[in-house]
């Protein structure tokens with residue numbers, strides 16, 4: 001069995017009479033990326049704060065082990081094995097990027113020479129050499145995040161908590177950050193990532209847990225989560241009304257959109273099912289002008305699991321079209 005970098009049983013936290021975490025279990029194998037997804041206020045940051053020793057869990061929480069250390073009895077050892085970046089950035093804007101790095105090296109009790117070596121290496125790795133002598137307050141959002149992660153790496157942590165590391169970044173900076181995260185993991189680091197971006201979890205995470213109402217609503221790989229909900233369909237569009245009617249007749253159980261001359265039928269998107277549809281159209285002697293396959297994405301999963309009411313801007317939602 002793979003060793004777990006993070007193991008938590010029955011994690012609980014309430015503020016007043018508000019239950020934020022209602023007994024969640026987490027198991028993150030070493031060297032993997034685990035993503036905790038959830039809507040605003042779901043408790044993602046609270047989970048990160050507890051796992052990184054910044055906030056105490058409620059009594060009644062089961063055992064929590066980080067890097068093999070018991071969080072309750074050995075918080076110092078936990079702190080020594082982790083790095084945390086994200087919403088609470090450690091970057092000091094008044095000093096330069098390099099000075100921020102050297103300060104971090106001091107905090108980790110590196111010798112002057114070693115500190116300078118590590119700082120230079122990380123500034124190079126995170127493409128911050130040119131900016132190193134400038135005050136961090138002049139950095140762009142993406143540069144600040146990169147500096148923040150570089151500072152976290154000074155202590156060579158084996159487990160890193162990234163709390164919404166790409167919120168507010170433009171697409172290019174976000175992709176750079178994804179690359180950085182992938183490289184961390186290829187070095188054997190374990191990453192615990194919270195995000196509101198489903199695509200980010202889909203791109204990066206080995207396993208994803210969806211947090212809702214204080215509980216894990218579902219957990220698995222992106223593919224496993226997508227399979228949890230129905231919603232795959234094939235959409236056929238026609239320009240010729242006669243062909244449209246012929247196809248509707250030939251296919252039988254379909255959802256019709258008479259205005260758009262479009263037909264929709266449930267499908268898992270597999271080659272076998274697509275071939276069956278095309279065979280029936282062939283047999284009826286009709287040809288669609290356009291065929292599109294919709295497989296559920298992580299957005300569908302997220303909305304299905306977290307909030308059934310709010311689903312803005314999606315007209316192709318399977319639930320609405322299946323009649």
Ligand SMILES: Nc1ncnc2c1ncn2[C@@H]1O[C@H](COP(=O)(O)OP(=O)(O)OP(=O)(O)O)[C@@H](O)[C@H]1O
Pocket residue numbers: 015020038039040041042043044045046047196
């Ligand atoms: N110190 C605190 N005192 C009281 N309530 C708190 C405290 N910290 C968090 N909360 C509440 O706990 C809930 C979860 O907050 P948390 O920041 O963990 O959510 P989140 O999933 O990280 O949200 P976001 O995506 O918006 O950052 C929220 O309702 C928040 O108001």
